[in-house]
Amino acid sequence: PNRSRSGAHRRPASIGASSSASADLPLRKIPGDYGLPFLGPLCDRLAYFYFEGRDQFFRSRIRRYGSTVFRVNVPPGPFVAPDPRVVALLDAASFPVLFDTSLIEKRDLFTGTFMPSTELTGGFRVLPYLDPAEPNHAQLKRLLFFLLGSRRHAVVAEFRRSFGSLFEAMETEIAREGKADFSAANDRAAFDFLVRCFFGTDPAGSRLDLDGPGLINKWVLFQLGPLLKLGLPPYLEDFLLHSFRLPPALVRADYDRLTDFFRESAGPFLDEAKRFGVSREEALHNVLFATCFNAFSGMKVLFPSLIKWIGRAGARLHGRIAEEVRSAVRGTGTGEVTVRAVEAAMPLTRSVVYEALRVEPPMPLQYGRAKRDMMVASHDGRFEVRAGEVLFGYQPFATRDPRVFERAEEFVADRFVGADGEALLRHVLWSNGPETEGPTAENKQCAGKDFVVTVARLLVVELFLRYDSFEIEVGASPLGSLVKLTSLKRATF
Numbered sequence: 001p002n003r004s005r006s007g008a009h010r011r012p013a014s015i016g017a018s019s020s021a022s023a024d025l026p027l028r029k030i031p032g033d034y035g036l037p038f039l040g041p042l043c044d045r046l047a048y049f050y051f052e053g054r055d056q057f058f059r060s061r062i063r064r065y066g067s068t069v070f071r072v073n074v075p076p077g078p079f080v081a082p083d084p085r086v087v088a089l090l091d092a093a094s095f096p097v098l099f100d101t102s103l104i105e106k107r108d109l110f111t112g113t114f115m116p117s118t119e120l121t122g123g124f125r126v127l128p129y130l131d132p133a134e135p136n137h138a139q140l141k142r143l144l145f146f147l148l149g150s151r152r153h154a155v156v157a158e159f160r161r162s163f164g165s166l167f168e169a170m171e172t173e174i175a176r177e178g179k180a181d182f183s184a185a186n187d188r189a190a191f192d193f194l195v196r197c198f199f200g201t202d203p204a205g206s207r208l209d210l211d212g213p214g215l216i217n218k219w220v221l222f223q224l225g226p227l228l229k230l231g232l233p234p235y236l237e238d239f240l241l242h243s244f245r246l247p248p249a250l251v252r253a254d255y256d257r258l259t260d261f262f263r264e265s266a267g268p269f270l271d272e273a274k275r276f277g278v279s280r281e282e283a284l285h286n287v288l289f290a291t292c293f294n295a296f297s298g299m300k301v302l303f304p305s306l307i308k309w310i311g312r313a314g315a316r317l318h319g320r321i322a323e324e325v326r327s328a329v330r331g332t333g334t335g336e337v338t339v340r341a342v343e344a345a346m347p348l349t350r351s352v353v354y355e356a357l358r359v360e361p362p363m364p365l366q367y368g369r370a371k372r373d374m375m376v377a378s379h380d381g382r383f384e385v386r387a388g389e390v391l392f393g394y395q396p397f398a399t400r401d402p403r404v405f406e407r408a409e410e411f412v413a414d415r416f417v418g419a420d421g422e423a424l425l426r427h428v429l430w431s432n433g434p435e436t437e438g439p440t441a442e443n444k445q446c447a448g449k450d451f452v453v454t455v456a457r458l459l460v461v462e463l464f465l466r467y468d469s470f471e472i473e474v475g476a477s478p479l480g481s482l483v484k485l486t487s488l489k490r491a492t493f
């Protein structure tokens with residue numbers, strides 16, 4: 001009923017596949033239905049989390065409808081989300097429509113069909129929830145570009161300091177206990193690194209001391225809980241976590257501790273906010289969100305994933321990366337790691353990072369609302385979408401699309417090496433845009449795109465400067481994988 005029909009009489013814009021080819025594709029009605037109110041969304045939610053699991057949930061419907069575009073309810077549904085109905089886009093041809101800001105509105109869709117209370121973000125709708133048409137989107141994004149740019153010189157040294165300590169601690173823990181929890185140590189190293197790198201201050205010894213990661217994890221749970229699986233008994237978990245919002249009051253004291261810390265640590269940066277047209281208070285909550293939600297939680301998911309895929313690939317790949325990394329670092333003349341060496345002289349390392357981001361995109365769910373009536377094309381057909389409908393992309397099905405990638409489900413370490421590899425980069429979409437494009441004040445691509453790729457490569461570099469090879473054990477966790485290191489073989493060459 002709230003779906004606007006304003007562009008109905010206009011000829012729908014066509015998008016997807018390669019647009020010249022898409023005109024020849026058959027026009028199809030979007031298959032699938034939403035079922036009965038309340039019951040439909042509830043059944044879909046239980047299937048998504050428990051009866052089928054996320055990948056199977058989408059795979060079984062692709063088979064049932066013979067289509068990678070269909071209608072479905074996505075979690076959380078009642079009573080958290082007012083309207084769980086979406087059009088799912090599950091292939092590499094249709095997914096990129098979500099990046100087209102002329103066709104898609106991104107307002108309040110960062111976490112999907114519901115938005116967490118702004119009480120969790122100081123009363124502000126922070127940047128990821130803003131559509132580029134809102135005036136403070138560009139101001140805030142430029143402010144973050146300024147932060148990242150002005151601290152670029154600190155990245156390598158601070159990274160090596162935090163993650164060097166992490167690996168030393170891992171060695172001690174393995175010697176003592178036979179294995180070491182990388183995921184837990186990564187939380188602490190990531191937070192230390194981000195704060196030192198962005199603000200030049202140290203959480204240890206401050207009033208926050210070592211509590212940062214714990215406070216953030218709880219605060220993120222209050223925002224993303226309706227989308228997560230913690231591993232409680234299914235019906236209990238579904239009732240507690242997916243049916244209602246956790247009351248923000250229960251995390252207010254923790255958030256206040258984080259804000260106090262950022263108010264102090266980020267002082268000099270907050271002084272600059274006015275130049276960008278942003279109030280100190282709005283800048284504070286936004287820089288906190290970018291650091292703790294976007295950056296910290298992103299690294300929390302990406303780094304264990306990267307270690308997992310490289311770990312599983314085995315010792316032969318490890319040897320090849322170690323050789324590449326060490327000879328590139330020797331090649332700098334000083335033996336120091338430099339961003340230049342990492343960018344220019346490590347094609348395999350570069351490819352391995354892109355491949356991990358392709359095979360397991362850390363933020364897998366993207367949403368957008370059709371601004372007007374339009375056509376969306378998959379590989380096989382064209383579909384008419386109405387203004388106001390929500391489009392939903394489950395990114396792994398776009399970046400593991402067998403029509404684009406050979407051995408799409410496999411981790412192929414050198415997939416992106418060489419000219420053919422380079423040509424595939426436009427299908428790597430982890431940053432909410434093609435890897436061949438960059439974030440701007442006008443689009444919704446991840447503001448930290450280059451930073452993320454750099455730090456992910458630095459993790460590989462640090463690992464293989466120190467070790468010839470390593471072994472792992474992998475378990476599940478609500479956000480990302482739980483990775484334990486079971487051995488680290490010291491560098492012998």
Ligand code: HEM
Nearest residue numbers: 127128290294295298299302362363432443444446447448
């Ligand atoms: C947006 C992923 C790290 C800042 C996004 C989006 C994705 C993403 C998928 C788009 C969300 C959407 O609108 O649907 C990631 C991942 C990261 C990461 C996987 C780490 C592994 C960072 C870092 C920063 C950052 C380090 C900055 C310090 C942002 C901001 C936006 C954003 C500000 C909103 C952009 C806008 O509204 O135009 N990120 N991100 N992210 N990211 Fe990242």
